[in-house]
Amino acid sequence: MPVQPSQKRSGPVGDVAGDTDPAGLRADARRNRGRILDAAREVFSARGVDAPMSAAAHRAGVGVATLYRRFPTRAELVAAAFTEQLALCAKAFDEALADPDPGHGLYALLEKVCATQVTDRGFASVFLDRFPDALDHEHERDCAEEGMALLVRRARESGQLREDFDLADVTLLLVANSGLAGQPRAAALAASRRLLAYLFQAFQVRPYGSLPPPAVMELRGNYRP
Template identity: 65%
Template sequence: MEAAREVFAARGVDAPMSAVARRAGVGVATLYRRFPTRSSLVAAAFDDQLSVCAAAFDEALADPDPGHGLYTLLRKVCTTLVTDRGFETVFMAGFPASLDYDRERACAEERLTHLVRRARDAGRLREDFSPADIPLLLLAVSGLASQPPETAVPAAHRLLTYLFQSFQAVPPPRPAPLPPAPALDLSGLHRPAEHP
């Protein structure tokens, strides 16, 4: 399992099964005997992360300050999104062949909705803030996944902090200055297609 997690983190869930087998020190046939489909391997590899996500939700919901709980949860998710390409794919797009994943995702969405409502009801979030705004934030942050972790993590935290400040019902009077923005490698960006 560790080999699959490492390969998926570095290369995403579309990495060749041969790369997972090589990392595990087994043949491809051995890997397929244990996991007959890519879906079964991905589901097994990310089962632990689903448990970690559930624990992060528990911590956020237990925080007496629902705004702080939501921010802490989002910070953990953003960190994982930019450091684990496999998690980013599974988290953002899902992996439909895994029924457990669908159930876990539905549960996470319910818990996130509850957490957002608590923070909004406590006056920590703007009245027009909705749980549907969270995927927008996560999509923005996931764009940093192509950067090396030493750049991506501080950039993700900086972006999250700026966005979260804009979500607040009453912004802090004078937010503490953020660390300087890390230098991003923009050489891999493509120009958008021109539309007629």
């Protein structure tokens, strides 16, 4: 998960080498840039970051040449499109680390990650799948893994998580949660919250709280033998 505590970031999230400073652009160029980024977020969210860049240009109402002039590579477009979301996720990570209740901090972070994973395919690819070259990949990945490991260790040491809970179980949770991405938004969010509650109770030494209500979901059309 390429998000890390803000005190460890080496620069603003989403700096893009191939794009000029928007403040220095002409008004029409700024408008084109804004339309391209709005369109890219919509396309990547619906179809993932592997969607053709021409689809973003078409949705933005600009030529492909215009898009490539602003963002010569897919990685630069992805990074610019999700700058704000990455900053919000970095803040969520900081809040989790600052929470005096380690178990609550971990749960709150996972809840936000799981909700994003099932509602925004494009950002989920950036946040969870480590889209290559879009960000300071190795640095952010290392910081994220260190931060998550610290959260897990604190929760174990406080007696909230099972002694045999492993950091790899977070990946297991996210893999399971990713299967809900094809559901309608409301059902996906409800099911994601319930799945997380189920699994987090299994992670705990002394489970507490009740499960969220079940989600109304259709098996037909989603099951693939």
